[in-house]
Amino acid sequence: MPAKHLFVIYAGGTIGMKATPQGHSPVPGYLPAELAQIAARTPNFPAYTLKEYAPLIDSSNLKPEHWNAMAADISRNYADYDGFVIIHGTDTLAYTASALSFMLENLGKPVVVTGAMVPLSEHPNDAEQNLIDAFQWATQPNLFEVCVAFNRQLLRGNRSRKLWGAEMGAFGSPNYPILGRVQGHYELNIALCLPKPHGAFQAHPINPALPITGFKLYPGFNVEILKKLLLAEPPLAGLVLESYGAGNAPDADAELLAALSHSTHKQHTLILNTTQCVSGRVDMDNYATGSALARAGLVSGCDMTPEAALCKLYFLLSQRTSVLGPEDKLPISLRGELSTG
Structure with a gap:
């Protein structure tokens, strides 16, 4: 089986922030450099191509226009990659995962959204493990939906919510079971996942000006x-x-x-x-x-x-x-x- 190649969108968020006199702030170039080191020391880490947004987005500043940009990036690269990872701030992560789930019709590849409560620049953190898990989930052959990878769990994107403001396990899926978990290996409950679509993939933009x-x-x-x-x-x-x-x-x-x-x-x-x-x-x-x-x-x-x-x-x-x-x-x-x- 050929090696998987992922397309990664680094949108911003706590995960790539560093401490500044004004508080934690995203630093361009920092997360891509750290991710390359993580990939080098992690066995079977999939190949990837990363696009870093400029400027990086604190998720509190997220707007519907950003959903259109992400959907367009996935659409442009859809045929050339096996899966997609979106690295995002946690505050509005559930909105992005929900929006993309609707905008990406007949999705036949994994789109995994992740972030962190503690940035890579601090230790201990949840950032490195969340990244590793997101990349591994994005290589799953039987996953055909937008998901959230967080705290060793995989959630359906449009069922996820940020339920806790300071816990490592900040996200939950109150009205639907989790799709997968990591317990020594990556366990995906295929029976709970969406089936493989029959139609052609299509990305639908939304109108950000809607009242x-x-x-x-x-x-x-x-x-x-x-x-x-x-x-x-x-x-x-x-x-x-x-x-x-x-x-x-x-x-x-x-x-x-x-x-x-x-x-x-x-x-x-x-x-x-x-x-x-x-x-x-x-x-x-x-x-x-x-x-x-x-x-x-x-x-x-x-x-x-x-x-x-x-x-x-x-x-x-x-x-x-x-x-x-x-x-x-x-x-x-x-x-x-x-x-x-």
Whole structure:
């Protein structure tokens, strides 16, 4: 079997930072040099070609335009490489993994996103092991999706979330089992992975200018704030509403329900109802407070993460119309991002 050759995007993040008087900051050229040393001392490390973004991106500065750049880089190099690794900051890593999962249609090769909580320049760190694992997962022959490699685990990209702010195992997959783990060797649970696609690979850009936002309900929230979002001109294209529990909101708030209904029915804003619980799913038929949102025209986000929900809105609303509209496709699993049962 010929040796695998990977294409690597180094976007930025903590993993390649060094201490400066202003705090930790990415240093151009540092991570590529360190990675070359890691490759030299690691048995069976795959060959790779690396593209370092300039400027490097602190993930807090990430924008949808960067997703387009990454998707375009993968598309341009798709035929020439066996897999792809994206080295990224952790704060918005789950958004990037989710966005790319939708943008890369009929993906027939692994795309593995990784980062670190502690940079390579400090010891001990999680950076070196995460890099080694990401490169090894990206050579797997039965992996056909965007994944996150972190803390010796492999997660579906659009099911991943950064759940802990300071732990080495910062990422979890609350509503879907992990796809693989490292226990002496790389164990991939193929039964949990997406099947090999039949169609031709295609990268779909998204429209970064789409007016899409999110809003999290909380006791005593000011409905006027939400109304200003919902009733703005031009109207919102999409909104992710993080509601309570199984998709509930205060059904006694007539002003809220009227604003939601006007937004969906008159302004044609696509409002996706997700739960703000870490784990669980939206069921708007279960409680009266949930069914009120269904009558107001909200679409169930099922058990999607808020990150995947936002990125799915960006993706669907950026595509040309078809027989099924975005509101019809939202409850359908496109890339394994939601459970249909």
